[in-house]
Amino acid sequence: MLTRSASVILSPSEDGYVAYDTHRDRLYRLNPTAALIVELCDGTRDRAQLRHDLQPAVGSDWAHWNDWLDTAIDDQLLLGSAPTEAAMPVDTGAALDAGALARQADDLQRRDRVLAAFVCQQHADELDPDDPVMARRLGELAHIVGRRDEARRAYGRYLARCPDDAEVTHLMTALTESGPPPRVSDRCLKQLYERFAPFYDENMTGELDYCAPERLHHAAAAALGARGDLDVLDLGCGTGLNGVQWRPQARRLVGVDLSEPMVARARAGRRYDALETAEITAWLAREPTERFDVIVACDTLIYFGDLAQVVEPARRHLAPDGIVAFSVERGETDPFALSDSGRFTHHPAHVARVVAAAGLTLASLDETCVRYEYGEPVTALLAVCRS
Template sequence: MAASRLSLRGGGARGKNAASSPAARLSRQADALASAGRHAEADAAYRAALEADPTLGGTRNNHGNTLRALGRIAEAAGAYRAALAHGLDAALVHYNLASALRQLGETGEAEAAYRRALVRQPDHAEAWNNQANLLRDADRLEEAATGYRRAVTLRPDWGDGHDNFGSALYLLHERGAVDAAARLARLWRRDHPGNPVARHIGAAIAGDGAEPRAPDAYVRQTFDLFAEEFDSKLAELGYRAPELLAARVAADGESSEGGLDVLDAGCGTGLCAAALRPLARRLTGVDLSGGMLERARARQLYDALEEAELVAFLSGRPSAFDLIVAADVLCYFGVLEEALAAAARALRPGGRLAFTVEALEAAGDAPHRVATHGRYAHRAGYVRATLATAGLEVAVFDRDTLRMESGAPVAGLVVLARRPALSPG
């Protein structure tokens, strides 16, 4: 959250000529330079204004914002403290100070500054959210979740706030506070029935009945928010699905290098593209998230990229592809029948479908189950039966590790299936 700028107040030039005083004019010039991103020049102008009138609290706050933009965080904290000392006892100054102190690792003082900001402005959603970030980092997860709940109550349409709330509930559940996480998740769903993250993740954490698949709006919102850091985060988790699928396709021995019409289904940022490009006469990617597609487009490996829901996209392209690859895409579907049937129809005779899903190995007979992170896991028997119903023949059906999650390997099913070729004559 960006620091907040304040108008000139809190001491200094007063009376009818205050607005035209040299200090006020210099301060306005500095504000204009800061707004234009010319922070080094703004720094000099703020210093000149404060030399003319050291008591300008608003100028000191705004100078602090510029110092933060220049990466001079300790000086910024000093500027905010000076604004408070010169009588500008405003919520936004306490909030700015708290944010700077958190950057400096002075978490105790930062928490106290957030509290002072919220006493003065209880409806400051960003302050609730950022204080909750601090509490989350200190592993005070129930307090953090409560803070995020306040933030999204104040700003119901704030995607980042809902994402943070869901992440805190997930961590709370993983740490063993299952009842507390479930209670807060049910309140979240009750208070925000139209929010896709609350609807899906709230149900998963509360243990309530899961929907047949993750809502499109949830998938789109989640990955739009995640797009910028997607590749780096998956690298940290040892994500292997693209390479596992590429190896199975290559080992199948029917690559027809450079001659296939290939679909990267749920292509995301394009992590599969490098392996698929040599096989493809035409490589198409489809994804629900426009944010992910922007990054896939930057790879310059696709002939076409489409923003669409996968089943609808496949249903409109009968017998269009020789190879469809879906790396960690069907984990957002619980019920697989519709998706696999649509994929089978979109393949040409002899065409292949390669995909991964997370393996459901827990006791019970449920064919699939949604986990607290919002992804579905599937039983091997259910996947095999659904492939058969869709008219697809299994060529490869392996178990392997897809990535790490909370320090533990995530077991997955790596599948290669084929639409039967037309019989001769």
Template sequence: MNPDARLLRNPLVALAPTDEGYLAYDTTGDRIHRLNAAAALIVELSDGTRTADALIADIAPMVAGEEARAGCARWIAGAIEDNLLKTLAPGASGPAAPAGEYFSSLALRLRSRGHVLAAFVCQHHAAAQLADDAEHWATLGDLAHIIGRREDARDAYEEYLTLAPGDAEVEHILVSLRGEAPPPRAPDDCIVQLYARFAEFYERNMRQDLEYRGPELLTEALQRVLRPTGALDVLELGCGTGLAAGLLRTFARRLVGIDLSPDMAERATATGLYDTVEIAEITEWLMRSRARDFDLIAACDTLIYFGDLRQVLMPAVKRLRDGGTLAFTVERGEGEPFTLTDSGRYVHGEPHIADAAGDAGLRVLSIDRTVLRYEYGEAVEGLVVVSRRT
């Protein structure tokens, strides 16, 4: 290396800070480097004004001893080879830095190819450059969330909400990321917003991408205690687009669906499999009438939006005829009775299900542990519960 050459951070390298230093993604070489604190400092100081010797002299107070300084010189030589740093001949100017949009569109492409960590680093870089654009912070929050960088996700979502207040979904996710006390259930405006966005591709995403099997698993469990004679009055809580309707129909002479999301309910109606689909909040709808007018109440993947299950089981039991059946799936958690997770959904422990069912006047007939679906490649463990009004 020319000793007079000045060091410049390669402007095509995206950086995201970590507790130890930096994650650096070389966009041309498609490679991620993990930089420790000293390496991160070298990269930061490589602004085109210093030679390698000058830079090492500047960081001398941090890098004690000849051996450590020689280590820095070796690291700089390696970083030049790896394309993290560029050398500028005296008088020369460096390559122009690409605009933030370059990194954000690259982040999008990387994410679609499943390279989420690299996408996160690029998006971090983009959001820092386009700091007034709320959407870049929201995207950064999502990526940080996927790779489990909770503090980065929290910071990015907070930045997003400062610029674009009122996003009910993000506000709900922040409850868990901030460690705040969870609400009794996911707020109604959060559910409506989430499923307005999701409804169009819900079935494809759940079935093809996430291998969701809630309706089938619930029906298999129900078939152990009920014959599909088509003679029952059946209520489905949170019917969504109607994925369970065909299966529940085998038990039903009358099938009623309830869902808070107009976008999901519209699709359920379009299946033609329900006698009625109502747009309503579950607990409010259950308490509207004192009639015991159902033999079976089912909820697939809906009680994941409720904390204490008593708030649904108690009013639901009041709508069941004597000996009526209540069956549902939840995501399985351990330890606490129930927990709001970073996904914005609640997980429930088996003891809580037994307690809540008992308090509601239900006898649990079966609790099956199972895999409900997959999320980011990981199995989502669930519980399939069948209970009967005592």
């Protein structure tokens, strides 16, 4: 009799199935006929019976599918006797349980095997549908592999149990296209960076190959020439990766960020002369008590829709001949869009309009890769503006 290996889990996709062998760490993409064969191999049919039942679907193509069946048996995707072999292959697949599958999904995701991770997590969630953590992880992985409907359903089930999760609430906004907020909420950012702070530096500079601070500093240096002794304001300073670039030229380096755990790390790095835990637009709305030669926002305005929210008030805090430098993720939608990642993307034309409307001159607007996300490059716009 033909059966599916016990270690193989299936996930329906738009064009058939994705099958993942949890024991042998192999991913298969099955077209609709292959998917049907795998479904029919349920331990009730031998090859003759399968051929009979498949006749309406494969017609005269049986020879091709008979060969495919041999390959699937050789690969141990399916178990059964191949015509050339009398012995039944032995399935060494271990019994699947939700916890083990979820751990396998984590491990696969760490290795950028996101589709296989999704298939494992989907099965883990099926085995343990009452655990909200399973649903949230399924939402994340469905989201990453672009299965937006499944992500919405999984996040919806999770939020029904955990309605206070500001990050997932925000991601649901991105996935439902219900109109983006003006900027990502403080509650969402605080939650996100409280979780991210302990491994932010390691993750960004290691796995994600983050180089926005160097690239933005390089672009700004061209506009600043040989100027030193600079008073620098770092908006969304985070742990201080951007401050590293500016410290050698800074007479005074001030950092502002709303995430206390991120600011605590910046404080521990001892690079800033002053650090404040505050929301940027609230901070900029204050009457200026000092003026800055450089106002820099590196990878921070990705959390804002209309960039005028920051660029216009920033101008009031600039010293004569000061510059504003910022990076955003480049998008195709003019003026900007909230992407599935929960971050905003911005169109170059929007950047140019906002800068001009703030009475600044665009000294340069470069496009470059500043990091990787699931192995794909993230293209940023680096804007340097003169007063």
